[in-house]
Amino acid sequence: MFVVRELLYAVILFFITHFFIRSLLFKNARKLPPGPKGWPLVGALPLLGSMPHVALAEMSRKYGPIVYLKLGARGMVVASTPDSARAFLKTLDLNFSNRPTDAGATNLAYNSQDMVFADYGPRWKLLRRLSNLHMLGGKAIEDWAIVRKVELGHMLQAMYESSIRGEKVVVAEMLAFVMANMIGQVILSRRVFVTKGTESNEFKDMVVELMTSAGLFNIGDFVPSIAWTDFQGIVRGMKRLHKKFDVLLNRMFKEHMKTKHERKEKPDLLDTLMDNRDNSEGERLTDTNIKALLLVFFLRKHPSTPLNLPRVAIEACEVSGYYIPKGTRLSVNIWAIGRDPSVWENPLEFNPDRFLHGKNAKIDSRGNNFELIPFGAGRRICAGTRMGILLIEYILGTLVHSFEWKVPDGVKLNMDETFGLALQKAVPLDAIVTPRLPPSAYSV
Numbered sequence: 551m552f553v554v555r556e557l558l559y560a561v562i563l564f565f566i567t568h569f570f571i572r573s574l575l576f577k578n579a580r581k582l583p584p585g586p587k588g589w590p591l592v593g594a595l596p597l598l599g600s601m602p603h604v605a606l607a608e609m610s611r612k613y614g615p616i617v618y619l620k621l622g623a624r625g626m627v628v629a630s631t632p633d634s635a636r637a638f639l640k641t642l643d644l645n646f647s648n649r650p651t652d653a654g655a656t657n658l659a660y661n662s663q664d665m666v667f668a669d670y671g672p673r674w675k676l677l678r679r680l681s682n683l684h685m686l687g688g689k690a691i692e693d694w695a696i697v698r699k700v701e702l703g704h705m706l707q708a709m710y711e712s713s714i715r716g717e718k719v720v721v722a723e724m725l726a727f728v729m730a731n732m733i734g735q736v737i738l739s740r741r742v743f744v745t746k747g748t749e750s751n752e753f754k755d756m757v758v759e760l761m762t763s764a765g766l767f768n769i770g771d772f773v774p775s776i777a778w779t780d781f782q783g784i785v786r787g788m789k790r791l792h793k794k795f796d797v798l799l800n801r802m803f804k805e806h807m808k809t810k811h812e813r814k815e816k817p818d819l820l821d822t823l824m825d826n827r828d829n830s831e832g833e834r835l836t837d838t839n840i841k842a843l844l845l846v847f848f849l850r851k852h853p854s855t856p857l858n859l860p861r862v863a864i865e866a867c868e869v870s871g872y873y874i875p876k877g878t879r880l881s882v883n884i885w886a887i888g889r890d891p892s893v894w895e896n897p898l899e900f901n902p903d904r905f906l907h908g909k910n911a912k913i914d915s916r917g918n919n920f921e922l923i924p925f926g927a928g929r930r931i932c933a934g935t936r937m938g939i940l941l942i943e944y945i946l947g948t949l950v951h952s953f954e955w956k957v958p959d960g961v962k963l964n965m966d967e968t969f970g971l972a973l974q975k976a977v978p979l980d981a982i983v984t985p986r987l988p989p990s991a992y993s994v
């Protein structure tokens with residue numbers, strides 16, 4: 551009898567201890583990062599408002615560097631400080647090396663067939679390798695120096711003519727004109743727009759629409775049961791826009807094929823892609839992959855990307871003691887990190903000199919110092935980092951050197967933003983430019 555009682559006590563004690571330890575472990579393992587509760591069904595979606603990067607920065611001030619939000623049926627984690635960004639994009643980079651499949655990937659990127667949305671794997675590697683080889687890598691960038699020089703010359707000429715006619719310059723239109731032509735030369739060996747005018751302006755509007763709509767939080771992506779209603783009209787707009795781009799790309803493809811024999815000595819990116827579409831691992835790029843990739847490049851003219859491009863947790867993991875479930879979407883608030891007063895002195899003051907001295911002079915914006923990561927970081931860091939930095943320095947330097955700049959009389963400089971995958975200026979910048987150099991410097 552005594553033995554049975556002892557045994558019973560031992561069994562009960564075992565179960566209590568087991569339950570206690572399990573519940574402790576389970577509790578710790580399942581502790582999600584803090585965040586707002588949100589509403590039934592849609593969760594925290596309504597809290598994001600029209601400027602999600604600003605709303606998320608405010609949440610981070612309240613809840614801490616890592617915030618978890620339930621958005622409809624999906625979870626999203628947001629990193630808003632250098633340390634938390636490093637934890638995701640460096641320590642756990644491999645686990646976050648895919649992007650979520652959403653309406654933008656489906657409707658604007660040929661069902662994730664491009665480099666931006668492709669899963670981390672052989673197809674992504676092939677796209678990235680060929681793009682580096684012919685367009686974005688160091689050697690390729692050197693090879694295309696002449697294209698940059700000539701196209702910038704065309705832009706300076708167009709701006710000079712505007713100034714002589716006493717017209718204002720719409721800066722975004724000028725940049726769209728020069729970027730589309732530079733990229734056209736590298737990809738297709740031809741200028742896409744001969745003169746700056748209606749056609750190049752329409753193209754700019756298409757690019758802006760794409761960059762804006764791709765960044766919107768489409769409710770159907772988070773509440774799949776009501777996705778079919780598309781009540782924000784985002785998917786309808788994406789499909790309409792995609793059709794326009796597809797027509798344009800098909801036309802470019804066709805024209806390019808007709809003239810292939812002329813480029814035997816100097817193939818362009820499209821020739822390189824077509825000739826190297828198979829790799830040794832049996833991966834083959836389809837026409838759709840190639841079209842999707844070209845579309846990515848014609849778009850890359852506006853980014854400063856406030857929320858990085860989203861990533862997704864391939865497996866459940868732990869970050870700073872918090873549990874991150876599999877499938878959680880990751881946003882890194884690059885915008886908030888750049889404005890964090892504990893990282894930057896007077897962050898909102900325009901003071902480029904801050905990068906000339908002391909520790910800031912050593913900051914490398916190519917994904918190594920998490921205080922400044924305009925191009926993201928890790929395996930999926932911006933494929934155009936080199937080209938982006940080079941073009942900004944080259945174009946900005948040339949524009950400042952070539953003209954005196956002022957805003958038109960009576961106009962106040964407006965720095966408001968419109969949210970999207972890339973931030974746009976809410977009111978495009980108009981400027982009056984006055985040549986600083988002799989007229990001969992502006993003729994092509």
Ligand code: HEM
Nearest residue numbers: 666847850853855859924925926927930931932933934938
């Ligand atoms: C100032 C200019 C630019 C900025 C600030 C910028 C920013 C970014 C950011 C933040 C990402 C996401 C990185 C991540 O997930 O960690 C990205 C991805 C990407 N960018 Fe850029 N970008 C710029 C210019 C360009 C240019 C010029 C190109 C090409 C012509 C380009 C092509 C790409 C591609 C293909 C990806 C996807 C990479 C992948 O998923 O593997 N970008 N960019």
